[in-house]
Amino acid sequence: MSTAMFGSGIRRREDPRLITGAASYTDDLTLPGMLHAAMLRSPHAHARIGAIDASRAKSARGVVAVYTSADTEGALQPSPCAWLLPDSDLKIAEYPCLAKDTVRYVGEIVAVVVAESRYQAYDALELIDVDYDPLPAAIDLEQAGGPDAPRLHAEIEGNQAFHWTVSGGDVDAAFANADVIVKERILQQRLIPTAMETRSAVASYTRASGELTLWNTTQNPHIVRFLCSLVTGVPEDRLRVVAPEVGGGFGSKIAVYPADFVTVFCAMKLGSPVKWTETRSENYQATTHGRNHVQDVELAATNDGRITGIRATVRAGMGAYLSTAAPGIPTILHGLMLSGVYDIPAIHEEVYGLYTNETPVEAYRGAGRPEATFMLERLVDVLADKLDMDPAEVRRKNFIPKFDDGHDVATGLTYDSGDYEQALDKLLRHADYAGLRAEQEEARQQGRYPGIGLSTYVEICGLGPSQVAGAIGFQGGLWESAIVRFHPSGKVHVFIGASPHGQGEETTFAQIVAAELGVSPEDVKVVHGDTDNTPMGWGTYGSRTTAVGGAALALTARKIREKCKVIAAHLLEAAVEDMEYEDGNFFVKGSPDNGKTIQDIALMANVSWNMPEGVESGLEASTFYDPPNFVFPYGAHLALVEVDAETGQVELKRYIALDDCGPQINPTIVAGQVHGGVVQGIGQALWEEAVYDEDGQLLSGSMLDYALPRADKLPEIEVLSTVTPSPHHPLGVKGIGEAGTIASTAAVYNAVMDALKPLNAPAVDMPFTPERVWRAIQKGKGN
């Protein structure tokens, strides 16, 4: 076992327990004397709360307590927003854990019932009488900021949560001097993340010691500990947060939630453990949503297809309150990426974050970057169409030329490394692009409508230097930490602060240690998710766990290697400078057969019978790694669709993803991340949409109506890659968790619009339901 472990597509060690049902999630936990909480949620999008009569519920069988906001007064602080976007006139509305006098979205918690069983708790919900005085709701994003819109928060004018601007270069001049200008209005519909595991919390409080343990479905247990401490007043040293197995998050489990704090409150008040697990309907109403932009974008260009400027106004729906990281998503993670893979000299974007009477919005796989990629990739296609150029050609013309150690874009970011043209070339070669275009021409002659869509993207991930975190108002650091501990038998424990929940780092992190120290990955156990036995870390999101945590781990392993060298030199009675290392063996130059294995050294370090002067016992090291910059993975995707012009149905026939995430630690896992990511992006293009009616009722409130991608509607995804190391990362790796989603929505969208071109159809709002496509075709016919 050796360095060869880096790049080996070994199977994920997580999978046997996950696919045999042996994994243990929060809801699987049962504690002695545990009670069950159920949340009474508002049926109204906007209403004043009058009297709440819980007397019938309180006397129902099995019911232990019913609490409303009056009971939590002083005990629970509001649920916090922790991304305080600077220079944006940010107005954070108080988000009470239990609604006080007003409810502002369907699903907001009004009361909690604690009972001996879940059935009893849910039965009792029906016995609570609440007087609601319904108010008009602000739903439509285009009107929510207007003078006639109902106001959500008395103190916040125009429902405006923030107004943020990014600017670089002389945009006015770019547009004044443009040969051509293309414009689009793009709707990024609201999406529901739909993690397989719904959210859950189990809280257990020991009065005698004042200690609280919270098991929680979260992507970042250390952040939960920090924020839960602020909200509940339990000191951080008395608070243990455990993220057991977590069944997907996609951003929706970054946030901290009122329901979790209410569960903690109940456990503390009653002195018994309390479990709360949301139903799927609650998950759709109360766990955060994603996207939700209205984007007005225009591109300035020369007649030969060079982009000279981009200008955009985005209205971003935030929902009724600002979720934990929400303000940073449509701004920092969106606007700063508006140059994409292109050399665009002038960029200007204004983003208005608006409160609406809907479920709060958070990060959702890609978080801001898919919305940026889409704007650019759509407009580039519109430009190509206007100039009658091939979309691939326009892209090539505008690509930032190959760079391997930094490139500055107009938004102020410095990309790390990239070769965008190579990616597109390889993609087009694999696809036989010219052949596809010829087949398309032929099919059109026969009255069939195939379409080819491209999306070339770059994304920002591996969040990020902590100094930048501070500058952009992120209320935390963005470093990661790792501890590597060798046991006497040579087996290894790795403790990390990040909290993978399906991405496979238990496997890839073992591979990193194996590659750096020559042990078998089988001998490396990766521990994460429990704040009491892992070092601090900021969590798994923004494709950062391998990019940041993996770097911390590699550097830690290297520290171990250096210590081993010193011990080996001592044992071999040689000078440290004369020592060499290869695949777990430390030896004097020229005598590899008389070396000491890392296992020999681990034993010696642990028993410590014969250590060199001044070297500590044990074999353990740790690193806090704060990256010098973000990483910028990129790629080129192609989608092939066919539209049935009679019915408007869209069939996705082929999908090719080329992604460059630097050197791949485990290509099988990379492909898996690409598959999942691509499919989630396809979901936005073709099927998914959270639909609210004008009263703020969620019409797509269950899986009966909210259409997720299904395997039988998808082609085999063809996965390609190029390898461009990040110059500043110890392993050269970038992130891959979100790349697929960031690219694929635009690729599929462009493909469908390309298919519709001979039909003269106007732009269609996502998702491409048969009816929407059919209506566009009717319009194209002049009907």
Add this chain to the structure above:
Amino acid sequence: MFAPEFSYHRASSIAEAGRLLAEHPGAKVLAGGHSLIPILKLRLAAPAVVIDIGRIPEMKGIAAGNGTVTIGALTTHAELASSEIVRANARALAEAAAQIGDPAVRNRGTIGGNVAHADPASDLPQALVALGATFRLTSPEGARSVAAEDFFEGLMTTSLREDELLTSIELPAAGPGRGSAYAKLAHPASRYAVIGAAASVTVAGGKCTAASVVLGGLTSRPTRAPSVEASLVGQTPSEAVIAAAAKNAAGDLGDDLMGDIYASEEYRKAVAHVWVRRALAAAAARCAG
């Protein structure tokens, strides 16, 4: 979600089920549970008593004889889809069953529960009406037969009385020159029918002698398309004739269509003919003779 409390009884025979139903007015029978359980969990219904009929042996199985195919009400969708008897005699039914939901739904859901529930977005009702099925209903007072066409009265309402059990469904066996088919636009989330078209066609001497075309998914009950049928009978069922006949479907659907956030009434009405055409073409292709 969590169902309200109910008491559970299991019947081991039709007679016992009848007795239990008589004893507990307002009780609900439980077959595959794939419509009833969701309704209970959503608390849209709260029966005090649930009578499980799922293990009654007399209500299972598929048999053919005397020009009739008899299907026990507890036959699952998966069994319908894979049954040689059903495929040979009532292909439209096998095809409709094969396109229901997903494997879990097809393995648990039953034909009896599907038609008794009479969800307008279901697939089996229109197939059964097109194939001329007859439903056998039993109560302690005796048994009766109802034509499928008369059984479905409207949105989730049927001629089944509260104390009655649907025990079996009978279909005429395939005749010479007859073929049937089912075509569907499935909702991408639920997989229920947005548009479901069932067709049964008989061809003799190259001409269509009988046609039965029934649509579902877009009306509150299975809706026959008489002008589609009329414009086929007497004609050679060529591609062009079928396409022209199918176009009449919109007129037959009337104005009382159903729409939702996925597909409006207008859209469904405008494109329904495509699925009618597909079902007719497949059915006609199966008419050997």
